[in-house]
Structure formats: C-alpha cells, structure tokens
Amino acid sequence: MPQTLLFACDLSAENRAAFARAIRLAVENGAQLDVLHVLDPHLPHQALRDLEIAVVEEMERLMTDLREDYALPAPPTLIQTVAGAPYVEIVREAHERKAGAIVLGAHRKRGQPELVGGTTLARVLRGAPCPVYLISHAANQEWQDVLVPVDFSLACRHTLRQTLMRFPDARLTLLHAWHVPGEEEFGSNSGYAQWRDREVERLRQQIQGEIDQMMNELGDVPELELELERGEPGEVLLNRLRRQPPDLLALNSQMRLGRDGHLTERLLAEPHCDMMVCRAW
Missing domain, CATH: 3.40.50.620 (HUPs)
Structure with missing residues (x-):
C-alpha cells in the first residue's frame, strides 16, 4: 500500500x-x-x-x-x-x-x-x-536549499532525521544561535574581549563536535553547512529568513521565540518560505 x-x-x-x-x-x-x-x-x-x-x-x-x-x-x-x-x-x-x-x-x-x-x-x-x-x-519552486535550526535537543534530532530522510539530495544548512554572557556589561573591556574570543572559538569547536556526533547517529548524510550567529534563537532565525530565505524551513513544533512565546506563530504570520513542521518526538 x-x-x-x-x-x-x-x-x-x-x-x-x-x-x-x-x-x-x-x-x-x-x-x-x-x-x-x-x-x-x-x-x-x-x-x-x-x-x-x-x-x-x-x-x-x-x-x-x-x-x-x-x-x-x-x-x-x-x-x-x-x-x-x-x-x-x-x-x-x-x-x-x-x-x-x-x-x-x-x-x-x-x-x-x-x-x-x-x-x-x-x-x-x-x-x-x-x-x-x-x-x-x-x-x-524546487526544495533544494533547506534550513534547519538546531539546538541539539531530542526534538531537533528528530526534525533533522525527518529532513534527511525526505530530502536526501538537498543542500542542508544548520543554523545555531548562541549568546556569550557579559556582552552588555563588559563588552568594552579589552580583557573581556580576549576571553570572549576564546569562548567563541571553544563554542564553535564544541558545536562542531555536537554536529559530528549527531551525524554519526543518523548514518550516511550529505555535506552540511553550519552557521553560527549571536543572539536570541528566534530573532536570529527571523533575521536569517528575511536576509536569505531558503526554499524550505524545517523545524520542530516546540521551538520557542526567546522568552516571549512560540516561534511558530511568528513564522506563520510572516512566511518567507515553505515550511515543514515536525512533532517533537
């Protein structure tokens, strides 16, 4: 059947x-x-x-x-x-x-x-x-360019698995938003700037390790591009969609926009591209 x-x-x-x-x-x-x-x-x-x-x-x-x-x-x-x-x-x-x-x-x-x-x-x-x-x-419109926001949760892994299964030949970009503590309070301090740069590099290596581990769990996968951007996850995603909309956005239904509410509602009211929304499990 x-x-x-x-x-x-x-x-x-x-x-x-x-x-x-x-x-x-x-x-x-x-x-x-x-x-x-x-x-x-x-x-x-x-x-x-x-x-x-x-x-x-x-x-x-x-x-x-x-x-x-x-x-x-x-x-x-x-x-x-x-x-x-x-x-x-x-x-x-x-x-x-x-x-x-x-x-x-x-x-x-x-x-x-x-x-x-x-x-x-x-x-x-x-x-x-x-x-x-x-x-x-x-x-x-072909769905060749697929954007997947990632936070390394189980729900995120499920969404990525669904994306890979349904679009094995697409170009996948994983978007991760991050925030370094103390930016507003100590941003002008030279010592803080050096510490921040070290933390950013450490974070990049840590995230790359997480990506590699996740890919090993999922098996044979295509080449991926990882984008790291500073800021609240929801705002980072919305800005990315306005600046460079993909053909398809794949995300899980539990993603939230910072502390203010569900990201999905913002995206539904401002559709920059087609979307695939996956259940959290």
Missing part, C-alpha cells in the same frame, strides 16, 4: 499553491493523495448534502486545472468531505489514515501573529501525528 499524503483543502485562492504542491509531492513520492474538505456540521441536512456534492465537484475541477498548469500526472487520489471542527477532523483523519504528512496552505492573516494561536493551522500543528507542510510559494 502506498504512503498516504493528506491535503486539507479549503477552496480559497491562497490554497491553490498548497494543492499543487500536494499533487507534486504525491507524484514524486509514489504516495496516495487524500484530499479532505471539512464542512460545517450545523448546516441543515439537505443543505449539507447539496454542499458536499458541489465541494467535491469543485475540488475535482481544481485538481484537473492544477495538474494541467504544472504538467503533473495524476497520483492515486481520494477526494472526500467530512463534517466537524476542521482541526479536529484533519488530525483525526491523519491518525486514521496513518498519513506520512499533512499539507496545508499558509496562514492568511500575514503580519498578525497574535491572530495565529487559535487558528486551524496552529491547532493542527500542535496535534498532528506526522510532519506538516505549510505552503506559501508556487509548486514549481
């Missing part, structure tokens, strides 16, 4: 890029594409039945159009509707279908991270049993 890729379709204009990417991923991975639309369960019974027929027809038409636009063959496909709370049904269906990944369109309220927390998107990320692709760019 082929692996199942679950695409949650809301039929919005913003959802087209995600639909096209879902088709392409299914074709490239030999997976079955399950297309799901969640209906409002409080509609009258007849209205719900009529809407279900119209929605399925529209999803079939849209899939045909996208395949023609991107010159994609047809993967094995199942198009369905269910009634219920969208995030509950998406997560439940992913569990029941043993989905290898979920594909979602990007959050539409850009620049408003305070509105992300209670959205279907954010809730699916918290409960998904598999990696979730968040798509904001056209499906014809």
